[in-house]
Each structure stands twice: as C-alpha cells, then as structure tokens.
Amino acid sequence: MITRLPRWIFWGGAVLAFSAGCVNTAALMGFTNLSVSHVTGNVSLFAAAIAYLDARSILYIGALLLSFLAGAILSGFVIGQTSLKLGRRYGSALYMEAALLLLSYWLYQQHDYLGQLAAAMACGLQNAMVATYSGAVIRTTHLTGLTSDMGAAIGNWLAGRRISKPTLGFQAIIWYCFCAGSAVGAFLYARVGYGALFLPITIVLSAAFVYNYVSDNLPEKRQPRKKRPSV
Structure with missing residues (x-):
C-alpha cells in the first residue's frame, strides 16, 4: 500500500503512460490496425485466427x-528486480525502448509489418520495467487491471472501509495520462502519420536522460573529497 509517493515515480509513471497511449493509438490507426501496448485483445484475435485457420494471421499475431x-524478458534481464527503487538500471532500459520505437518508426515508413513487432517489444519492455511499489501493482501500457483495482478501491471506500488514497490517486493519474496520450497520438497521426511516434521517442529519451542524471547524483554515489595533506 502506497503511503507516500516519491516524485520520480509519480512523474515517471505519468509521462510513460502518456507515451504508451500515444504509441498504441498510432499503431491502431496505422495499416496494421492492431494494438501494441497490451495483449488481451490480440490473444482474442489470435484465437479467432486459429478458429478460422487463417495461417497468415496466426503467424503475425502470434509474433x-x-x-x-x-x-x-529484456526488461527483467536488464533490471533484474520487480520493485521500483531509484538507482537501478531503468535508464538503460529506457534507452533501449527509445531505440525500439525509432526502429519501429523506420519500419512503419517502409510499410513493413515488423514495425508493429518492434513497437510491441518496446511496450512490453516498458510495462515490465514499471512493476510494483510498496505492494501496489503499477502498469503504464494498458488500463484493464488498473481500472479493476480502482473500481475495487472505490467500492471499498463507498462501503466505509479504509483504502490507500495515494494509490488510488496515482492510478487515476496513470489512467488519465494514458487517455491523454491516446488523444494526442490520434491528433498527430491524422496530421503526420507515423511521425507521431517522435513524440513518445522524445519523451522516453528525455526520461532516460533525467533518470540517469538524478541517479548518478544520489548522495550515496557522491565520492567524498580527499583532504589535502597538511604541510
């Protein structure tokens, strides 16, 4: 249960949810018409493809x-933990995500379906990277579980039970930021096509740079100055 939320987690979750919403909307509005930020709907499409023996869709949606x-998996390999803590290798993971999104843009421009796979990999990396804090599950690329958690918390509150208001507030921020990112992504895609991906690429790169700067300047990482020997 979250009792007090560090600013870096608050802002990080908010901007990454906004970025994911933008990426997913651009993917949905593009020539593939498939989401990349979550798997539930795609699993249903995969099952339908199996039912209709559509080999092409089975292979592509499966991929x-x-x-x-x-x-x-890449996120787990790089970071190695599930609990959020400043000082871990989130910066490296964010740079990898930005590279995948840039690759996705280039492939999309070639009308290559592999662009969708690169975007999905970027979202999978981000979603696993932002995992838990103080026992609260944090997801930034889809809203199903988060909406269920919010609904359960509101139901408990209406019943007069104690809930974690900081947790509920943070979940609401992620929800609205993902929605806002989706709206902006749709607006940009209608005008510049897959160029809309440059907004989330810029956001992720900026987040990586800021995180690394903050992490490198942690008090425990600062080396004490050596005293000059007295003459």
Missing part, C-alpha cells in the same frame, strides 16, 4: 504476442 513477451 506480435511474442514480441511483447520478449520486451518484458
């Missing part, structure tokens, strides 16, 4: 699901 999984 899309595996790409999201591969991104999550």
Whole structure:
C-alpha cells in the first residue's frame, strides 16, 4: 500500500503512460490496425485466427504476442528486480525502448509489418520495467487491471472501509495520462502519420536522460573529497 509517493515515480509513471497511449493509438490507426501496448485483445484475435485457420494471421499475431513477451524478458534481464527503487538500471532500459520505437518508426515508413513487432517489444519492455511499489501493482501500457483495482478501491471506500488514497490517486493519474496520450497520438497521426511516434521517442529519451542524471547524483554515489595533506 502506497503511503507516500516519491516524485520520480509519480512523474515517471505519468509521462510513460502518456507515451504508451500515444504509441498504441498510432499503431491502431496505422495499416496494421492492431494494438501494441497490451495483449488481451490480440490473444482474442489470435484465437479467432486459429478458429478460422487463417495461417497468415496466426503467424503475425502470434509474433506480435511474442514480441511483447520478449520486451518484458529484456526488461527483467536488464533490471533484474520487480520493485521500483531509484538507482537501478531503468535508464538503460529506457534507452533501449527509445531505440525500439525509432526502429519501429523506420519500419512503419517502409510499410513493413515488423514495425508493429518492434513497437510491441518496446511496450512490453516498458510495462515490465514499471512493476510494483510498496505492494501496489503499477502498469503504464494498458488500463484493464488498473481500472479493476480502482473500481475495487472505490467500492471499498463507498462501503466505509479504509483504502490507500495515494494509490488510488496515482492510478487515476496513470489512467488519465494514458487517455491523454491516446488523444494526442490520434491528433498527430491524422496530421503526420507515423511521425507521431517522435513524440513518445522524445519523451522516453528525455526520461532516460533525467533518470540517469538524478541517479548518478544520489548522495550515496557522491565520492567524498580527499583532504589535502597538511604541510
């Protein structure tokens, strides 16, 4: 249960949710018409493809699901933990995500379906990277579980039970930021096409730079100055 939220987690979750919403909307509005930020709907499409024996869709949607999984595996390999803590290698993971999104943009411009796989891998990496804090599950690329948690918390509050208001507030911020990112992504895609991806690429790169700067300047990482020997 979150009792007090560090600013870096608050702002990080908010901007990454906004970025994910933008990426997913651009992917949905593009020529593939498939989401990249979550797997539930794509699993249903994968199952339908199996039912209709649509080999092409089975292979492509299956690859899309595996790409999201591969991104999550990469996140686990690089970071190695599930609990959020300043000082871990989130900066490296963010740079990898930005590189995947840039690759996705280039492939999309070539009308290559592999662009969708790169975007899905980027989302899988981000979603696994932002995992838990103080027992609260934090997800920034989809809203299903988060909305369920919010609903349960509101129900408990209406019943007069104690809830973690900071947790509920943070979940609401992620929800609205993802929605806002989706709206901005749709607006940009309608005008510049897949160029809309440059906004989330810029956001992720900026987040990586800021995180590394803050992490490198932690008090415990500062080396004490050596005293000059007295003459």
